[in-house]
Amino acid sequence: MVCLSNASGNGAAPCGLQSLTAMKRGCSVVMLCVAAIGLITFGLGVMSVRFRTSAISLRTTILCNLLPSLSTPPSSSLKLPTDSMQNESFHSTGHDACDLWSGRWVEDRGKKAVYNSSSCPVLTPTQDCEGNGRPDQAYISWRWEPWGCQPPEFNAELFFRLLRGKTIAFVGDSVARNHMEALMCILWQTEVPENRGSKKMQKWYFRAHSVTVIRIWSAWLVNVSIDAFDFAPADLVKLHLEQADTAFMDVLPRLDVMVISCGHWFAKKAAFVRGGRVVGGQLWGDRRLPSPPLSSSDAFSIAMETALTAIAGHAQFKGLTILRTYSPDHYEGGAWNTGGSCADKVRPLNTSEIVHNPYTDLMRRHQLEAFTAAQLHIKNSSKLRLLDVTPVFAFRPDGHPGPYRSRGLKVNEFGVHGKLPPQDCLHWCMPGPIDTWNDLLLELLKRELLTMSA
Numbered sequence: 001m002v003c004l005s006n007a008s009g010n011g012a013a014p015c016g017l018q019s020l021t022a023m024k025r026g027c028s029v030v031m032l033c034v035a036a037i038g039l040i041t042f043g044l045g046v047m048s049v050r051f052r053t054s055a056i057s058l059r060t061t062i063l064c065n066l067l068p069s070l071s072t073p074p075s076s077s078l079k080l081p082t083d084s085m086q087n088e089s090f091h092s093t094g095h096d097a098c099d100l101w102s103g104r105w106v107e108d109r110g111k112k113a114v115y116n117s118s119s120c121p122v123l124t125p126t127q128d129c130e131g132n133g134r135p136d137q138a139y140i141s142w143r144w145e146p147w148g149c150q151p152p153e154f155n156a157e158l159f160f161r162l163l164r165g166k167t168i169a170f171v172g173d174s175v176a177r178n179h180m181e182a183l184m185c186i187l188w189q190t191e192v193p194e195n196r197g198s199k200k201m202q203k204w205y206f207r208a209h210s211v212t213v214i215r216i217w218s219a220w221l222v223n224v225s226i227d228a229f230d231f232a233p234a235d236l237v238k239l240h241l242e243q244a245d246t247a248f249m250d251v252l253p254r255l256d257v258m259v260i261s262c263g264h265w266f267a268k269k270a271a272f273v274r275g276g277r278v279v280g281g282q283l284w285g286d287r288r289l290p291s292p293p294l295s296s297s298d299a300f301s302i303a304m305e306t307a308l309t310a311i312a313g314h315a316q317f318k319g320l321t322i323l324r325t326y327s328p329d330h331y332e333g334g335a336w337n338t339g340g341s342c343a344d345k346v347r348p349l350n351t352s353e354i355v356h357n358p359y360t361d362l363m364r365r366h367q368l369e370a371f372t373a374a375q376l377h378i379k380n381s382s383k384l385r386l387l388d389v390t391p392v393f394a395f396r397p398d399g400h401p402g403p404y405r406s407r408g409l410k411v412n413e414f415g416v417h418g419k420l421p422p423q424d425c426l427h428w429c430m431p432g433p434i435d436t437w438n439d440l441l442l443e444l445l446k447r448e449l450l451t452m453s454a
Contacts, residue, residue: 173265201214263363
């Protein structure tokens with residue numbers, strides 16, 4: 001260091017003062033270095049804590065993102081939080097991602113039915129609305145348009161190409177059958193399949209495309225018995241809530257895609273078994289039940305988590321599971337057996353017209369909770385995705401058979417007992433809005449199966 005003497009007269013600081021200044025600057029540099037090292041050390045500690053808690057934060061983040069408020073009715077502009085989970089797989093396929101479950105219904109007068117009961121022999125007569133005398137057909141001429149994208153209508157050749165050499169199964173109750181039959185009716189127009197089914201399982205094989213479609217009846221997704229159990233009498237249905245139904249679990253390793261759903265049968269009479277004892281019931285009670293007894297909706301929640309977790313953790317299943325959420329009904333003025341009706345519905349609802357249904361929202365919420373839990377139990381290369389039809393189809397009371405579930409009595413025709421016949425505001429007309437389920441299903445298959453084969 002060069003010191004300038006004060007005698008030089010150039011105004012420079014004396015040598016001692018300059019040395020002191022330099023020392024202070026050096027100390028400042030040292031202190032900055034120490035502080036930097038401390039920050040790095042602290043950061044590494046935080047990273048370590050964050051790493052150790054990543055599983056907890058992941059579960060919390062997913063759950064918080066998945067569960068919208070029950071006080072918010074379905075809306076054409078409602079953006080569901082399931083996108084954050086599904087978009088990751090969408091982006092990996094190279095497709096432009098969009099929220100399939102948030103959008104609007106758009107009238108498309110050029111949209112025509114591609115099948116009817118004459119061209120599709122597997123169409124259940126109670127869903128053949130046109131054949132049962134429904135005079136209007138406007139319910140067919142609407143398409144779902146998600147915000148930010150427009151998935152194409154169902155393409156049978158693309159479906160066959162994606163599923164070549166594979167088996168797709170529909171597991172659930174009569175609404176799952178409704179969904180499977182809508183798919184079969186579209187595919188039937190391209191190739192007539194071979195019936196390889198049995199009393200236990202419907203099975204169709206499209207030989208030219210090497211694709212198998214099956215349906216497995218599992219109304220509760222858990223094992224069921226009717227023998228006497230604990231204090232529940234014989235012939236009463238018992239739902240063993242901690243045992244996934246062997247009807248689909250036994251064939252799971254042979255499946256490539258499974259579309260699973262349930263819910264509506266939890267309103268039927270049954271006893272609930274958990275922990276080796278009867279803990280509740282629906283339309284049945286006993287003074288020996290615990291207080292409070294397990295409710296039907298809570299039993300549904302347990303059953304959903306049991307089934308999805310068993311699938312996700314199955315070591316030999318490497319396929320794609322698609323959870324189809326709760327299908328909304330549109331009964332007004334009563335239930336199916338107490339005069340409930342949807343007879344005057346001829347177009348989709350506007351957002352302001354939707355009647356909030358807390359029970360439907362609760363059932364969907366339980367499904368999303370089970371979906372979240374199962375995601376955290378995946379131990380193999382399988383995938384779990386959502387087909388979230390609940391908010392999309394809250395707009396479509398016009399899509400049900402209503403009074404046109406048979407060729408007999410209609411809206412204002414009384415039966416022999418002086419009562420109007422029951423209406424069906426749960427299942428869906430075929431052809432009709434349910435065909436959109438398969439448009440959305442194909443979009444999921446395209447994104448997920450292309451990823452798996454990449």
